[in-house]
Structures are given as structure tokens and as C-alpha cells.
Amino acid sequence: MQLERLLIKSAIRAKLSLETREEIIQKAGDMLVEAGAIKPEYIQAMKKGIDELGPYCVIAPGITLLHARPEDGVERACLSLLTLRNPVKFGHSTNDPVDVVFALGAKDKNDHIEALAELAGFLAKEDFLQVLRNSEDSHTLQEKIFEYIKTRK
């Protein structure tokens, strides 16, 4: 599956004012629940994962990739994205504070790999990070991110 399909357009929001890690995980998950892609219990599993194993999911400076396991309630492979008005500390040793949040739902070990590889490649690119961080409203972010994905293939 390609990133263009994994990323759910209605589950993209820009410059939200959220204050805690808990609120952020809840919102990133709620958007996937509303899209019918995960069950609400998947959100609890994402919270539990970070509580138990630490904030290792902050994969790069300011960027976190949240996820739990397929059996925790994934209906279909999915990815949501939100950016924050004000960065929030997740407790990571080097990559705090966070202002870009992805939440991933995988159905198995394979179907999201292609999309994940695309995303990882984009996250290393400064112009992609600018799209994420400089889009001031959700509509702009939704349009710009899909435009980026389409033109960089």
C-alpha cells in the first residue's frame, strides 16, 4: 500500500492547540476512529505502549509516530497526522518537544511497509517538513501534503 492510500485525508489537522501527551494521542486516534479505521480501544493501547515502554516513538526531532498492534483494534491500515500550535514535551531524551504527530494502524507486518518507507524518506527532507510545519490550517495541510506525495513519487 502506498502512502497516498494509507494517509486518510479526513484525519489530517493543522496547528491544533493541545497541551498534553494524553490529549494528543487521543486526538490522533479519534480521527482514525471517526474514519472507521480503528476501534476506540486502539487509542488506549497506544497510550499504554508509551506509558510502559517510554517515548521512543518520538523518532526524530519534533516528530512522533504513534502506534499499537494490529490485534489492538485495527479495522484497516491507516495513518493520521496532526500538527501542534505549540510543541509539547513527550519526555524523550533528545527529540523533544513534539509538534508533528502521526498515528499508524497496521493490519499486519507487511501491507503498510511501502507507505512507511515513503514516509520515512519524506521525513528526512526539509521541504516536506516545511509543508508539515508551515501549513496554518487543516485544509491547506491536507491539500499540500497530497500534492507533495503525488509530485515526489
Place this chain on the structure above:
Amino acid sequence: MVIATLCGMGFGTSMMLKLFIDEILKAEGIKAETSPWDLGTFKGNKADIVVAPVDMEPHLRDYPAKIVLIKNLVDKAELKEKILTAIRELS
């Protein structure tokens, strides 16, 4: 050589690390078997090198493998330098 990439679940972070490492090893012409694991399932398995996000370090103390800790998982330069150093030290 067996390289294990680790995260809490075995689907996101560890998969991303595996993809990048495979790319680096291919470019360098190094043969290794790379696989993503979740921490719970991995314990007890053998690997020559374990690659994990830096904040998993407390879970990997005393683990019998060369441990490579990565700060920025999308920074291929950091990953390349650390993984190639680890491979060199083992061979």
C-alpha cells in the same frame, strides 16, 4: 550476520529502521539478515547487532549483543555511521 531492529510493537519504528538499514547495507555491499522485532518477543532471541531508538536503552542493558542506539531515526547519516561502525567492530 543477524541484525535485529527493535521497537515496542515491531510494526512502526523497528520496521522503519529495518528499511533504512537494508538500504545502507545494500549500497555498501554488506550481507546481513535484518528483521524487525517487538521488545517482548525479541527477548531470548539471538542477534549480532541490535538497533533500537535511544530511549529504549533501559530495556537493553546487559543484552548479549552489540547495541546500536539511534537518536534521529530518519537521519540516514547517523544510522549509517553507527551501523557500519558496529559491523566493523564485529568483523
